[in-house]
Amino acid sequence: MTARVRPCGDGALLVEVDDVEEVVALYDTMAAAPLAGVTDLVPAARTLLVRFEPPARPETVEAAVRAARPRTGRRDAAGEVTIPVVYDGADLAEVAALTGLTELEVISAHTGTPWVVAFCGFAPGFGYLTGGDPRLTVPRRTESRVRVPPGSVALAAGFSAVYPRESPGGWRLIGHTTLQIWDITADPPAHLRPGVQVRFTEATRG
Amino acid sequence: MTTRPPHGATPRTAILPSPRAAPRTATHLARGTDPQVITSPQAAPWGATFPARARRWAMGDRVLLEVLVPGPMTTVQDLGRPGLGHLGVGRSGAADRDALRLANRLLANPEGAAGLEVTMGGLVVRAHGHLLVALTGAPCPATATGPDGRARGIGHAAVECLPPGSVLRLGLPRYGLRTYLAVRGGLAVDKVLGSRSTDTMAGLGPPRPTAGTLLPVGPPPEGFPLIDLAPIPAPPAGEAVLEIAPGPRDDWFTPDALDTLCSEPYEVTTDSDRVGMRLRGPRLTRARDGELPTEGMVPGALQVPPSGQPTLFLADHPVTGGYPVIAVVRTSDIGRAAQTRPGDRIRFHLKH
Numbered sequence: 001m002t003a004r005v006r007p008c009g010d011g012a013l014l015v016e017v018d019d020v021e022e023v024v025a026l027y028d029t030m031a032a033a034p035l036a037g038v039t040d041l042v043p044a045a046r047t048l049l050v051r052f053e054p055p056a057r058p059e060t061v062e063a064a065v066r067a068a069r070p071r072t073g074r075r076d077a078a079g080e081v082t083i084p085v086v087y088d089g090a091d092l093a094e095v096a097a098l099t100g101l102t103e104l105e106v107i108s109a110h111t112g113t114p115w116v117v118a119f120c121g122f123a124p125g126f127g128y129l130t131g132g133d134p135r136l137t138v139p140r141r142t143e144s145r146v147r148v149p150p151g152s153v154a155l156a157a158g159f160s161a162v163y164p165r166e167s168p169g170g171w172r173l174i175g176h177t178t179l180q181i182w183d184i185t186a187d188p189p190a191h192l193r194p195g196v197q198v199r200f201t202e203a204t205r206g
Numbered sequence: 207m208t209t210r211p212p213h214g215a216t217p218r219t220a221i222l223p224s225p226r227a228a229p230r231t232a233t234h235l236a237r238g239t240d241p242q243v244i245t246s247p248q249a250a251p252w253g254a255t256f257p258a259r260a261r262r263w264a265m266g267d268r269v270l271l272e273v274l275v276p277g278p279m280t281t282v283q284d285l286g287r288p289g290l291g292h293l294g295v296g297r298s299g300a301a302d303r304d305a306l307r308l309a310n311r312l313l314a315n316p317e318g319a320a321g322l323e324v325t326m327g328g329l330v331v332r333a334h335g336h337l338l339v340a341l342t343g344a345p346c347p348a349t350a351t352g353p354d355g356r357a358r359g360i361g362h363a364a365v366e367c368l369p370p371g372s373v374l375r376l377g378l379p380r381y382g383l384r385t386y387l388a389v390r391g392g393l394a395v396d397k398v399l400g401s402r403s404t405d406t407m408a409g410l411g412p413p414r415p416t417a418g419t420l421l422p423v424g425p426p427p428e429g430f431p432l433i434d435l436a437p438i439p440a441p442p443a444g445e446a447v448l449e450i451a452p453g454p455r456d457d458w459f460t461p462d463a464l465d466t467l468c469s470e471p472y473e474v475t476t477d478s479d480r481v482g483m484r485l486r487g488p489r490l491t492r493a494r495d496g497e498l499p500t501e502g503m504v505p506g507a508l509q510v511p512p513s514g515q516p517t518l519f520l521a522d523h524p525v526t527g528g529y530p531v532i533a534v535v536r537t538s539d540i541g542r543a544a545q546t547r548p549g550d551r552i553r554f555h556l557k558h
Contacts, residue, residue: 006454009534012504014454027292040291042502044526049502051291120294121500121526124408127294128500165409184398184410190293 001026001070005062012051013058015065020118020130023048025070027119027194028078035064043119043194045128078117078195083162083181084203085110085153089173091141095155098138106174107202109133110153115160115198120190125164125182127192132160144170151176153200160200162192177203269335269423271389273415274373277328281480282393282412282421283386285318286521287401291502294525298405301480301521301544302384305343309388312340312365312436314429319392320402322415324385326547327376331387333368337423338390338431340365342438344382344545350374363436381440382545390431394424406480407522445471445553446546448539450508452556455498455530459510460491463532464556467508471551472516478548480522482509485552489514490532503527506535506543508554518552520544 003026004016017023027043030050037056042049052061087107089095096103115129137158145168148154152163154171163169164182181191192198273280283306286299300306300323307317322329327346341348341362348360353371360366360374368374379385395402395412404411415421452464472487490510502525503509508516509529518535520543535543536557546552 007451007534008454008531009451009504009506009537011537012502012534014501031292039288040297042291042525044501045499047499047501049291049504051288051502051504119500119526120292121524122294124290124295124410125293188293189295189399194292 003065005065007058008049010058011053012049013061013065015048015050016046017048018046020045022070024116024118024195026065026068029068029070030065031194035061037061042121044121045119078193078197080197080199081191082199082201083153083177083179085175085177085200086203086205087153087175088205089153089175091154091172092174095136095138095172095174099135101135106136109136110155110160110174111200111202115200117192117194117196117198118159119194120192123164123167125190125192126161127181127190127194127196127198129160129192129198130158134158136160138172140170141172144168148173149176151178151181153177164190269337269391271322271337271393271421271423272332272334273329273417273419273421274332275328275330275417276415276419277324277326277330277376279325279414279479280329281323281404281406281414282320282395283323283403283521284320284392284401286403287399287405287410290399291525294408295399295410296405296408296522296525297505298401298403298408298411298480298522300384300386300403302343302386302541304538304541305384305545306386306388308363308436308438309340309342309386310392312342312363312431312433313338313388313390314427314431315388315390315392316427319388319424320395321386321388321393322421324376324387325383327378327385329376329385329387330373332373333370334420335370335423337368338365339368339374340388341376341385342388342436343384343386344379345440346379346385347377348374361435363438365431365434383547384544389423391424391426394422403521405522407524441542441545445551446542447553447555448543449536449557450533450554451536452533453531454501454534456532458492458494458498458530459532460493463490463493466490467516467532468554468556471553474546474548474550474552476548480520482517482519482523483543483546484515484517486515490516492530498528498530500526500528503531504534506537506540507531508533508535518543 006014008014038052040051113133115132117127118130140156148169153175156171283300286297345362349357351357351373466488472485475484477484507519
């Protein structure tokens with residue numbers, strides 16, 4: 001893994017790697033052995049943002065990043081969650097058309113392969129899930145919806161996601177879950193944390 | 207399970223006399239067992255609709271700050287919720303952190319105690335119980351009117367006493383944007399994910415106070431205020447000069463873009479809030495097309511959308527973003543940025 005370390009002000013470094021797999025691996029390694037003074041690790045699509053304050057210094061943080069020996073591939077420590085989905089999303093037919101699959105094939109592709117939370121963002125508890133069936137790669141909608149209901153299960157740009165709360169959104173909706181994936185009274189508040197494995201199962205309407 | 211109040215259980219002093227035990231009728235209103243602190247924003251006296259009987263009880267037995275007029279934009283803020291960025295939760299907290307810290311230090315509170323962040327003044331509050339308060343940040347003309355109807359001036363960055371029933375009024379700041387009102391003991395609204403800050407972007411934390419909101423005040427800390435005034439020089443008039451460090455994505459722009467950024471002042475536009483400030487000035491030109499994969503953002507980041515006009519991120523900035531950040535404002539200058547108003551001018555100074 002080649003990590004490029006970019007400055008990001010006096011309180012952070014942005015570590016750039018080649019792909020999301022490497023991000024997850026680096027995040028795991030850094031999170032498992034926290035460095036004194038590091039306050040936040042924010043994994044994203046190609047980068048890990050490391051925020052710090054004294055006693056950490058840019059040099060010590062960069063040295064820790066360079067010394068990290070992340071292992072890509074197998075991962076099991078972060079946990080697993082099963083999300084029952086009713087596949088009744090407003091864009092299910094469109095996703096089928098875009099992928100050349102039938103609606104049933106979309107469902108079996110979505111449930112057939114485990115996903116993994118690569119990173120969170122957009123909103124608290126919104127996890128970007130990767131590693132699913134590559135046939136499910138669809139672009140975002142050209143126009144964003146003003147209101148996406150909470151629990152909506154969606155696809156866009158190779159990712160899948162579950163909307164934790166009602167929010168605007170441009171992803172394609174294929175179904176919904178009643179599982180509350182974000183709960184501020186729970187510890188941790190998010191079901192979908194970086195590294196967590198996610199299995200979708202088809203639930204019956206009701 | 208401990209019921210120790212958050213800032214250490216100390217006997218109340220003569221300034222803040224010991225509260226009477228909460229009457230039995232109160233128990234169904236407050237979650238938790240500490241009778242001094244109202245802990246649930248749902249059940250506690252938060253809104254104007256709070257039942258009159260409970261309201262009387264609350265006023266009779268508790269040290270509270272009642273919001274009479276919230277002004278254009280007032281929120282409860284502490285120093286935020288670090289360490290949750292990986293869950294998509296930003297830090298939030300006071301936009302001018304040093305100002306909140308100073309107000310708390312004046313009152314011998316822990317630096318991170320929650321206070322009110324008041325944007326463009328206009329706040330009117332009433333003291334229920336004896337309160338010690340301090341105002342920092344943007345200096346407002348402030349008066350306290352006692353129950354006898356007599357008004358007196360309230361100093362800036364000074365320890366001031368508000369006897370029960372007195373009303374504190376903030377005018378329009380002479381300069382600056384955000385004034386902090388801290389109370390000895392701190393505002394004891396419920397914490398959400400470890401913080402009492404309202405994150406306006408994520409919709410986390412306590413609701414914005416409105417007319418009639420009763421804010422509980424926590425138990426006083428062990429220490430006592432040692433000085434009654436912090437002499438704070440006014441910032442230099444004219445442009446706010448902010449130091450920046452290049453990166454992380456300065457390579458997405460033409461080689462002269464950083465010089466352009468520092469060549470002329472940028473004007474703060476009205477499209478500014480706790481999330482960030484949209485600036486107007488010399489256009490920054492990209493050297494490459496395409497989309498940047500989403501990446502983590504920091505406060506002080508100068509993110510440049512396709513318009514070429516930078517946005518300066520403040521406390522409630524998005525955790526991740528998809529536009530390149532050309533440079534980041536030095537941490538110690540972010541409070542200064544947060545005190546600029548629409549129409550003010552900012553000049554960036556590149557750190558060498």
